[in-house]
Amino acid sequence: MESAYGRRGAWGVVAILLLTGVHLVRGGTEQLTAAGPPQPLAADAPAPVASPLPARPALPGSAPLSVTIPAIGVDAPLTRVGLDADGWIEAPPPEHPGRAGWFAGAVTPGEPGTAVVVGHVDTPAGPAVFHSLGALTRGRAIDIHRADGRTAVFTVHGVELVPKDDFPADRVYASTGAAELRVITCGGPYTRAGGYSGNVVVSARLTALR
Numbered sequence: 001m002e003s004a005y006g007r008r009g010a011w012g013v014v015a016i017l018l019l020t021g022v023h024l025v026r027g028g029t030e031q032l033t034a035a036g037p038p039q040p041l042a043a044d045a046p047a048p049v050a051s052p053l054p055a056r057p058a059l060p061g062s063a064p065l066s067v068t069i070p071a072i073g074v075d076a077p078l079t080r081v082g083l084d085a086d087g088w089i090e091a092p093p094p095e096h097p098g099r100a101g102w103f104a105g106a107v108t109p110g111e112p113g114t115a116v117v118v119g120h121v122d123t124p125a126g127p128a129v130f131h132s133l134g135a136l137t138r139g140r141a142i143d144i145h146r147a148d149g150r151t152a153v154f155t156v157h158g159v160e161l162v163p164k165d166d167f168p169a170d171r172v173y174a175s176t177g178a179a180e181l182r183v184i185t186c187g188g189p190y191t192r193a194g195g196y197s198g199n200v201v202v203s204a205r206l207t208a209l210r
Helices: 011-021 169-173
Strands: 064-069 073-082 099-101 113-118 142-147 149-163 181-193 197-209
Touching: 064 113, 142 181, 149 181
Parallel strands: 073 099, 113 181
Antiparallel strands: 064 073, 064 142, 099 113, 142 149, 149 197, 181 197
16 A cells, blocks of 8 residues: 555545454453443434534645644654555554554545544553544534644543444445544443454544644
């Protein structure tokens, strides 16, 4: 696949690979607490119609350096991830549980289209960067700090738990023409044999620039 500044499409293939890649974020604890990581509320699921949020004009491409989500205490460096030799999306290194990854096969955050950031919910060592992602709610901000010195501010318009075995790739990764962001980690019930059964998917739209 070409770099983040090359080909932008092929989500019919990439979305499935991405889903599989997020499954690689499966090395977790049996459950860190009785309840496990926070799970999304039904009230914060994406609306059945397009997001009503006004879209800020998109930006030219620039590599993202870090992600900040103040509402859940995330302030993490971003590592470029791609496809491994088997065609799976690489997960961020488990030895760095506080790091997230941006998928270089899609647009960079702030460009027109759907950018994708992934991260572990936990590792054998404990909670990881996106352990609290399921607690995020509509209206919260996600800041992406870029190499061009700009900070792209995205506003959350949907938080949902989707099953790994029936992942709605066409809907999750569809381009609206605006600059969109998806932040994904594992979620749902956990079993030792199968890992987490679902993915937490946060949908956000570029609404400001700093």
